[in-house]
Amino acid sequence: MARFVIAPQWQGSPSARAMMLVDGAQAIAGDLPRAACVTLELPLEAGEALETGVRRYSALTRIRSQLDEALAGRADPVVVVGGDCGVSVAAIGAVAARTSGLAVVWLDAHPDLNTPETSPSGAFAGMALSAVLGDGPEGLSLPPGTIPPSRVVLAGTRALDDAETARAADLAARVTAAQLAEPTALADAVAATGASAVFVHVDLDVLDPAALGGVTAPVPFGVDVPQLVAALQRLRATVPLAGAAITGFAPANPAAAVDDLGAILRVVGALA
Numbered sequence: 001m002a003r004f005v006i007a008p009q010w011q012g013s014p015s016a017r018a019m020m021l022v023d024g025a026q027a028i029a030g031d032l033p034r035a036a037c038v039t040l041e042l043p044l045e046a047g048e049a050l051e052t053g054v055r056r057y058s059a060l061t062r063i064r065s066q067l068d069e070a071l072a073g074r075a076d077p078v079v080v081v082g083g084d085c086g087v088s089v090a091a092i093g094a095v096a097a098r099t100s101g102l103a104v105v106w107l108d109a110h111p112d113l114n115t116p117e118t119s120p121s122g123a124f125a126g127m128a129l130s131a132v133l134g135d136g137p138e139g140l141s142l143p144p145g146t147i148p149p150s151r152v153v154l155a156g157t158r159a160l161d162d163a164e165t166a167r168a169a170d171l172a173a174r175v176t177a178a179q180l181a182e183p184t185a186l187a188d189a190v191a192a193t194g195a196s197a198v199f200v201h202v203d204l205d206v207l208d209p210a211a212l213g214g215v216t217a218p219v220p221f222g223v224d225v226p227q228l229v230a231a232l233q234r235l236r237a238t239v240p241l242a243g244a245a246i247t248g249f250a251p252a253n254p255a256a257a258v259d260d261l262g263a264i265l266r267v268v269g270a271l272a
Helices: 020-030 057-071 087-096 124-132 162-168 184-191 225-238 254-271
Strands: 003-007 037-039 078-082 102-107 152-155 173-175 197-203 241-247
Touching: 003 020, 003 057, 020 078, 020 254, 057 078, 057 087, 078 087, 087 102, 087 124, 087 197, 087 241, 102 184, 124 152, 152 184, 173 184, 184 225, 197 225, 197 254, 225 254, 241 254
Parallel strands: 003 037, 003 078, 078 241, 102 152, 102 197, 152 173, 197 241
Antiparallel strands: none
């Protein structure tokens, strides 16, 4: 049975709807086997920047400690359910500690490659992949070299600012949303890195808004659910899955959550 860590973090999001990420994580958890889930009791207060350039930094560092503790020592692949994209950083760090040659697939409409110096919002979610690469705020980033750019594949991304475009050029590969329609494209890109295993981050805004509406920053021309599921299944058949995260579900209300959960559970099934 797959194991899930439910981490309803909202403090990393720049959206006015950020608190709905708590509802989204809880809605997904409600459709997972209870015995397979560990739900973290995270602080709900916003926190302070503490002159770091990161909004809500004090709360984020507290949550990071809880995530590190919850994920430490787990030998089997775990799926972390957020919350905002920042929860993936701790999850990747925990997997990398026990997995040499780990690659990261970042399936997201946004590349999350800003830093405190370049971010227009100061939101940590928009810095999450930079933090994975070791270039981010102290206490929230992985040690440099934990995951080299040569083992990061950016997929489905279609909303980049200038600073992120320059940083994305250093990564191993970019697989566009259109290319994800070919099931082998993602698996081939990861295999080309020489990775021994892969961690898959899925921000649900990688999906087209017509396929799933409950996200904080929808971007047109995304991938559809069958294409994403097929790509993930082919990836898992090609490179061992060492861990995963699903983030970004922010339903407007319970009825909207029900409308989207079918699509989300298909993605969960492809990972778990």
